[in-house]
Amino acid sequence: MARRPGRRNRDSNKEDEIKAPVAPAGAMGGRYKPLLESEVERILDAALTVLERTGIEVTESPCRQTFANAGCKVDPAINRVYIPRSLVEKAMKTMANEVLLAGRTPEHDLHLGSARVYMGTGGQAVKLLDLKGRMRETITSDNYHIGRLVDKLDNIHFYMRPVVCRDLENEDIDVNQFYTCLAATNKHVMANSYLPEKVKDLRMMANMIAGGAEAFEKRPIISFTACWTVSPLRYAMETVEILDEAIEHNIPVVISSAPQAGATSPAALAGTLVQLFAEQLSGIVYVNLIKPGFPLIMGCVPAQADLRTGSFTGGSGEFSLLNAACAQIAQHLRIPIYNSSGISDSKVPDAQAGAEKSLTGLAAALAGSNYIHHSAGFLESLLTVAYEQYVIDNDINGAIMRMVRGIEVTDETLSIDVIHDVCTGPNHFLGHAQTLQLMNSEYLYPKLMDRSSRDDWEASGEHDLREMAIEQAKDLLINHWPKIFSDELDNDLRKHFNILLPKIEMQPEGFWERFIAP
């Protein structure tokens, strides 16, 4: 039976046992197109007009000099740089159309580009809801524990560092947030860097883990996100420095801009797209001026303000439309895209969280977004994460990825003979050979979502999804301690860097369990 390409089954070691997963990571989306092709072109044309006429705000810097050297008009009095269309067109020719973000093992590789879909975590929360429902500030080790959880959740395809290390000084954060994530899972790790001078350290750490500089460049196991603009159309110069360092050290990078419709971009959704793509196109030009073909990912993170209060909101239909539209435009441009889903304005994992995550996730995925971050764990807009929410979102993402895979239409699946057999013979579909053959390849069985009868559900304690998820998260956090680094590698890393996460084996019995749910 013909299948779209997907990830190989990770539980299988032998080549001949490999089975196609039911809801494969990297399945091809793009069957949902919120815009007409002519509308995509109008939006991009307007973005080019904005770049030429309104320009971007860039203060005196090597960055501005780069634009000036390439022929951009600069008005130093108002710090604006005007980018001609020709320069954007040139960048479109040199930019990377595909970017590999590698896992430590190949089954976790992300082949970003076209309409291939991957869903994963995002950052950064400042609060954590523990397994007993209590709030606390986030700390460095949360990135490790959440990573262990994510390591076991198949429908979370990459690990973007989820929380702010509120217990650390800036000096220590960069190295420690990457270490805690990389120590927890073989999935690809993305985070930011706070200090430009730390980027070389991070590259060194990545080299050590990847097996050398060449191995890293072939299979980059870490990547950066750099929120290098402040909408509307202003470059954040301290982040541009970090972006420059990432390019210098050949670490794949997302340039992310996050306009809020109505607050930092137009209230008209189309206008927000115009501004966002003006910002993004300027970044594509910039990076490709420095290193043509650099592994760059467009970071479209549109959101909205609730115009009654001005506050950020991320679970709405408008939000979903904006993110899906970005994915469609990225495919038109043939550049990999990073965007958002899974943001909920709810404070707890309730029906609202279930709805908002599903609506935003399905729209982005069907539209073919490549790297959908924030799609696990978040609550309270982007302020809080909860362990059980990761477990819930794993099931939601599974159903979404099953939908992205779609319906295979082949002579066999059309089932003309199967229908004839059952209708004219003594056969039933339930026991038919086709049914037995397809029951574990055509259908995804949720890990958590309950399909039992009311009687059985009552007999097992009448637990709602959140209660079930808390139990599963607890079980995983107590029992899943993946050995990602060899002792030798770990000792080496701890020798070179100021790693603050204690060694697991040094903890007294019960320490971690108490830590997770004191």
Add this chain to the structure above:
Amino acid sequence: MARRPGRRNRDSNKEDEIKAPVAPAGAMGGRYKPLLESEVERILDAALTVLERTGIEVTESPCRQTFANAGCKVDPAINRVYIPRSLVEKAMKTMANEVLLAGRTPEHDLHLGSARVYMGTGGQAVKLLDLKGRMRETITSDNYHIGRLVDKLDNIHFYMRPVVCRDLENEDIDVNQFYTCLAATNKHVMANSYLPEKVKDLRMMANMIAGGAEAFEKRPIISFTACWTVSPLRYAMETVEILDEAIEHNIPVVISSAPQAGATSPAALAGTLVQLFAEQLSGIVYVNLIKPGFPLIMGCVPAQADLRTGSFTGGSGEFSLLNAACAQIAQHLRIPIYNSSGISDSKVPDAQAGAEKSLTGLAAALAGSNYIHHSAGFLESLLTVAYEQYVIDNDINGAIMRMVRGIEVTDETLSIDVIHDVCTGPNHFLGHAQTLQLMNSEYLYPKLMDRSSRDDWEASGEHDLREMAIEQAKDLLINHWPKIFSDELDNDLRKHFNILLPKIEMQPEGFWERFIAP
């Protein structure tokens, strides 16, 4: 600003005050196409092959005679009727491409056809979860009370009778289920009929309410659903009799077939579509042989069996794919379609219910399904309804309909000048004239979903969505008593028919409140 056509604002009486709603009923979907056009054609071609080769099972009846008279080969020994392609092609030419299901007032009209989307209730539950979380069997008056609730929920566009009247004998059900629904809301009412001889009574009742026979035929305020097949490919002869009566009395009708992939149709999703369209095409042929151009709605209600247990399941990715694919195929055929979303296997309005309803609803709506039933109120597959779930689903459907409306791309919405103003002047987007102009037309504010800060949320009692919905449902049920029938009409109806719902004004103080949440 250019807008797709939508429903007029129902709160406005004066022509010059009419504003386009933010999430209009009847917005044009179809931007999600799960199948390639060539795949749609292969599925339909296979369905035609099945009709010719495998045929449908029809016992000796006027129905079978109709097929025989039209030239179908009949095998009386095995009761099979074989339908040639030419007959299907002929029906495709005579069938109605658009069907009006009228509200009692025009703002509730459903213009079924093309990819216009309407979402509403479905049936039939046998259990009700009351506002205190207790289960009980459903009774006739539930159809009235739920109808009053639905009457106030803008994103539920039609009222399909939701529950089984378990307190009535068959003799009394038909008239009473239509009466209780029609007395509760001006929205279009759909239900079934249990007894063929009652259809003429229902038509008479509809005439009386619509203002005469001619008025009804012009604006049919009721319609039927007839589940006239038992999958695979067998006609349910007792329901065919009811279908015949509906056609005789010119009541618009849905022919619904509900195969369960893996149990009553192939486990291959494509095969389930083939069988379902074979069933549907046979019905289109049949109805158009009797009355060419009859107001017929294709009723594609695919579901699936959980193949681990064989039990019905309705909240999955596979379910969503099947329903969305049907909508796409219906548009290809140019025939109005009725299908499903909003089914959840959860027993309570939790995160699972929120997720399953959103995934199934968004897929069907983006695919452009015309009449999406079951999209409010249901839990426990299709066994239970809960008042608060209607209120929750109203918010979910609102977000979905906002997404169906999409992004308007015009010279104005592209906002090139607005962006220039803000970037080069002292202006901000939040106070900009465009923002003020669009804040109530571009953005849908949920009635219930919470966007407050955690502090505010805690201060207001830390209610999750279900708790909030229970309060809103209770408030509506206590306070909203729409006067749909004039006293004269109501007396007239009660004179002609054995109406069992007591008159509201005859109830002692507090009766209804106690009834809803005893």
